[in-house]
Structure formats: C-alpha cells, structure tokens
Amino acid sequence: EVQLLESGGGLVQPGGSLRLSCAASGFTFSNFAMSWVRQAPGKGLEWVSAISGSGDDTNYADSVKGRFTISRDNSKNTLFLQMNSLRAEDTALYYCVKVGGNSGYDYWGQGSLVTVSS
Amino acid sequence: EIVMTQSPATLSVSPGERATLSCRASQSVTRNLAWYQQKPGQAPSLLIYGASTRATGIPARFSGSGSGTEFTLTISSLQSGDFAVYYCQQYNHWPRYTFGQGTKLEIK
Numbered sequence: 001e002v003q004l005l006e007s008g009g010g011l012v013q014p015g016g017s018l019r020l021s022c023a024a025s026g027f028t029f030s031n032f033a034m035s036w037v038r039q040a041p042g043k044g045l046e047w048v049s050a051i052s053g054s055g056d057d058t059n060y061a062d063s064v065k066g067r068f069t070i071s072r073d074n075s076k077n078t079l080f081l082q083m084n085s086l087r088a089e090d091t092a093l094y095y096c097v098k099v100g101g102n103s104g105y106d107y108w109g110q111g112s113l114v115t116v117s118s
Numbered sequence: 119e120i121v122m123t124q125s126p127a128t129l130s131v132s133p134g135e136r137a138t139l140s141c142r143a144s145q146s147v148t149r150n151l152a153w154y155q156q157k158p159g160q161a162p163s164l165l166i167y168g169a170s171t172r173a174t175g176i177p178a179r180f181s182g183s184g185s186g187t188e189f190t191l192t193i194s195s196l197q198s199g200d201f202a203v204y205y206c207q208q209y210n211h212w213p214r215y216t217f218g219q220g221t222k223l224e225i226k
Contacts, residue, residue, distance in 0.1 A: 035213065044220050045154075045162065045205055050213035059213040095161055103167035104152030104209045110161055 002026035009112035022096030038092035124218035141206035150210035
C-alpha cells in the first residue's frame with residue numbers, strides 16, 4: 001500500500017523558514033518523480049514544485065522560485081521542501097504527491113499545514 | 119502555462135440523478151487529463167486519468183470523456199458520498215501540471 005506522510009509544518013513569522021518532509025512507502029521511490037502541491041484555506045490546488053526520480057531535475061512555480069528548494073533522499077525514501085523567505089501568501093496545506101507513470105498524481109499525502117503570520 | 123477552466127463553479131443535483139461537470143483547456147492537452155475528488159477535510163484523490171480511465175477502485179458510475187481541449191466528468195445516479203469538490207488537471211506539459219479552479223457538487 002502506497003503511503004505518503006508529511007511532517008514539518010507549523011506557524012512561522014514572515015521572512016522565516018520551514019522544512020517539510022514526506023516519508024514514502026509502498027513503492028520503489030527512486031523510480032518516480034514527486035511533487036508538492038498546496039492549497040490555501042478555502043482555495044483550489046496549486047502546483048508548487050517537482051523533482052525527477054533521480055533528483056537531477058527540479059522545477060518550481062514562479063511564485064516560489066528562488067525561495068523554495070525541493071530535494072529527495074532516495075536512500076531514505078524521503079522528499080523534502082525547504083521553504084525560505086516565507087510570506088503570508090504561502091499559508092496553505094502542502095501536499096506531497098507521487099507522479100504516476102501516465103496518470104497525473106496517483107497518490108497524495110494527508111497534507112502539512114504551513115501558517116505564515118506575525 | 120495551460121489554463122484549465124471548469125464549469126459550473128457550483129452544481130446542485132439531487133441524489134440518484136446525473137451530474138455533468140465540464141473542463142476546458144486553453145490549448146490541447148491531448149488526453150492527458152485527470153479528475154480528482156476532494157471531500158471536506160481530506161486530500162484530493164485520483165478518480166479518472168487519461169481522460170476516461172477510472173483509477174483503481176473507482177466505481178463505474180464515474181465516467182470521463184473528451185480530448186484536446188474539452189472534457190467532461192459524468193457521475194450517474196449520485197450517492198451521498200459523491201458530494202464533494204471535483205478538480206480537473208492537465209498533465210500534458212511536465213512539470214507544470216495545472217488544475218482547474220474546481221466544481222463544488224452539492225446536494226439539491
């Protein structure tokens with residue numbers, strides 16, 4: 001059974017940093033690209049960042065480019081999102097998602113809440 | 119960036135009736151289109167991929183159709199657990215897989 005378990009969210013002041021983690025199990029982690037998707041309170045879904053299975057290829061939404069860094073540790077089946085220079089508009093539930101072979105996002109974590117507020 | 123537009127924003131349907139949700143892409147995404155269901159307090163879950171292929175465990179009352187820029191999700195004979203928010207997503211252009219703004223399916 002595929003499981004994605006996020007952690008690391010919390011309350012942070014504007015300008016601060018947080019590091020999200022996503023522990024994956026139930027599939028061969030290194031074979032699949034992974035992404036982070038966020039959902040602001042009461043809003044829709046927004047793609048944030050993606051990383052290839054090897055970790056060599058990373059991509060970011062314009063709204064987070066230069067502030068967020070995606071990475072992965074395939075030896076520990078873990079995905080990360082380092083978030084720096086956080087803004088109020090980054091407040092959201094952050095989902096770790098597995099990219100399917102040709103099926104969009106086939107598995108989602110339960111989400112990790114990030115709140116940016118003074 | 120490919121913009122996905124869903125309609126209507128809210129759809130009110132009675133249990134047992136059929137619901138038809140629409141999704142339009144700003145440019146062709148061939149058949150690389152997925153639908154997700156999100157119930158309150160839960161993460162989204164994959165319903166349909168490849169425009170018309172049901173994900174594992176999804177009942178046959180959910181069906182998808184379309185290609186290019188126009189897509190439809192049909193839910194026949196609505197059950198109480200089907201009332202949720204539905205999102206379409208294009209995955210034709212890695213890695214910027216964009217979502218529609220969602221359609222809220224509510225009980226009439």
